[in-house]
Amino acid sequence: MLNLAAVQVMFAAAGPAKNLPGTIGRLLGLYLALAMALQLLLVARLPIVDRAYGMDRLTLWHRWTGMAIFWLALAHPAFVLLGFARLDGTSFLATTVSLAKQPPVLLGMIGAGLILVIVVLSVRVARRRLSYETWHAIHLLLYVVVALGVLHQVYEGTAFRVNLLTQVYWWGLWAFALGALLTGRLIVPLLRNARHQLRVGAVVSESDDTVSVHIIGRDLDRLPARAGQFFLWRFPGHQKWWRANPFSLSAAPNGRTLRLTAKGVGATSAGLRDLPIGAKVYAEGPYGAFTAAHRTRGATVLIGGGIGVTPIRALLEDPELTGHVVVLYRVRSAQDAVLLGELRNLADVRRARLHVLAGRSAAGYQPFEPEQLLALVPDITARDVYVCGPDALTTAVLDSLRRLRVPGRQVHAERFRLAG
Template sequence: MTAVGTPPSQQARHRGRAGTPGGIDGLVAPHRLRSWALLLAIAAGVPPVLFVWWQNTIPGSLDNGAACLTAAGRIAGLLAAYLLLVLVALMARVPWLENRVGSDTVARHHRALGEYTVGLACAHAVLIVLGYAWQSGRNPVAEGVSVIFDYPDVWLSAISLGLLVLVGVVSARAVRRKLSYESWYHVHLLVYLAIGLAFAHEFAVGTEFSASLRNRVLWSAAHIAVAAAVLLFRVALPLARSLRHRVRVERVVVEGPGVVSVHLRGRRLDRLGAEAGQFLRWRFLARGQWWQSHPYSLSAAPRADGLRITVKDLGDSSAGLGRLRPGTRVWFEGPYGAFTARRSARWGRRRRRTLLIGGGAGITPLRALYETLPGQGADVVLVYRASQPEDLALYGELESIARRRGFGLFARTGPRGGAHDDPLRGAELRRMVPDLAQREVYLCGPVGMTESVRAELRRSGVPRHRIHIEAFQF
């Protein structure tokens, strides 16, 4: 295992004064509290959903096993429908959620709740059919066929369930790794069709809605509110910003094997409020690119007249970015993400020293943070992990920043191995950064790397709330 780079970067540049601790004006609530607040807000919607079921349940009707199974199926269906709305709302790109709670946190909650949603939807179908079969004395399979074809609009719910199961399957980690981002993304668009079919089914046969005008109005209002959020934040706002700022490709620079930087220019980009560490979803209006958007982090501090992203060829549409021509029009969504200097702010103005750890494409937001974080000398240290020296994209720029600001910079290369061979194991991290346990840590890279390094950081005494992670996955 070797440290690579020019001689000054083979050891931390701990020269110069540590400087006066900086800070961010104002009080910023801890990131983790916002995450819990979001979960509590979602959970707060469950009791009203259960009340809808309870008020439409005839007293004394749950006096046998068949009725209890059917009731359990109704509850599962209502909760699945509610969570389906929550899932769409979480992915509506609401700025407060994306930039305060954090896109990674929102996406993590979305994935976890998605599993429950699919499970509840399947439980709804199975329990209803079993309850009806028990009550009628028929075979469950025959009863299931009868329910689908004899009840009004139940076939719509069957299609909706099939679509949800399909989305759930492609979201499984083992399957997701084998899919291109485009395939995964377009399959997920089927959720909108699923929610529309489920809505029609709920009003057609759901006694909670067919017998109550109030429930129909409230349920319709919830769907309209979520649809409005999607149209506003995923369509109208990105379109308005793209037209206002007129972003175009200025030039494309090859940074290394399979890595290019796309320099973008536009008007009044400072009004976007973009910060180092954030990402945007980019749609390049060029042949083979215009019909899809991808999330790429800013790899340099945003300027009033220009932005930059650095992209590694992962075999999907990212491979075509190296062929973009100057002048190509760009539409975008964002900026998004809470992986910024704000995450290390606490109640007050004091700021700790910072450690940045990156690998692979994860170096892009860290490079922007490395350029903009306050401090000097030992206040900021960056550790860059790569399999081989030629994979250290943007390393020359990092060295230039380190020389200018006196920051620490380490490069560690070598094949992935066991715990004793990993250059980012706890003992090696503590050797490079002796005050590791007292620092704020920003960690960004492939999922496997972030998980293993987080475990090493925790064993080295870094509190959980001071480890800020953005994992590169879709």
């Protein structure tokens, strides 16, 4: 809110443009630049922000900010061009062609076009048709957009050039956002990987299409990882550098090894089975607030679906997850229940209740409908609920929890939409 107020003050101090469309375009340009700076802070994934709010909440903010950027990237140039067209007495198209010959304006147009491409390909319908690796590579265009946006502001910005104070504020804001991005996405990962020297220690087949990779390294007891968190994993030399996937830890960190378990559904996860022992590993993280640290009640329900059971299995092993635990594991068939033996052993050790909910959803079998959840866990409103799985499952569970009036502070979900 303070930044929005500062933008309004800067806009007022700069004065209006030569006509109304130009004035509106100038204001929308300031909003666009501010929204882009906020988006940089969200994708920086600073540990303090990540631990405080969690990936699911950050994902929601990321989506809202992305849509705001989309509409502002359409409206800002449209109003600016309309203003110049009226001023010069030419058509909108002729003005566009004429101004596009000026490098600063062309840079802004290219940046706006890339924003439209990124947002359109992030819409759910388009997202479902893309592999995670392709979607992730497309989002690397964000860094090109940032570079173009900064250059465009250097040459075209007027509102923040009013005086020294506005220039210090505006470029200070952008320096902070860019610094956060470089710190969270480059400096911290480089330092951690240099320190821990992560390598593949073992590759274990869990089923025909699921594999676990055990990661070894130096001083892993000093890596601030917790059960329920995830890393972005890369395997240099064996996969392309831009291929990074968010895999949760499938076992609680023990200070000696880290374990991830993945199903072969994409180029990265399918290639895990062929990783040689000793292969270098590059990891970003740990990320996520899907941990026992965010519990508010003494008892817990852990709900996992498909391969989304991996952080659930890690949480079940976590000694910090005290109190009575109920585990609901949703799979299409018992054969699809990976890590089931480990879950049963852990449930026996800590006297937890484990329900394997197998079978396809049908009119008479909807295990996550409110009535079914209450039948499985009668005191669910008095427990913390952790849920991780396919998007449809997570959405269904969250909807039922709202209908059962489970307080929002007791609900913890991980969707990985911002992970990339």
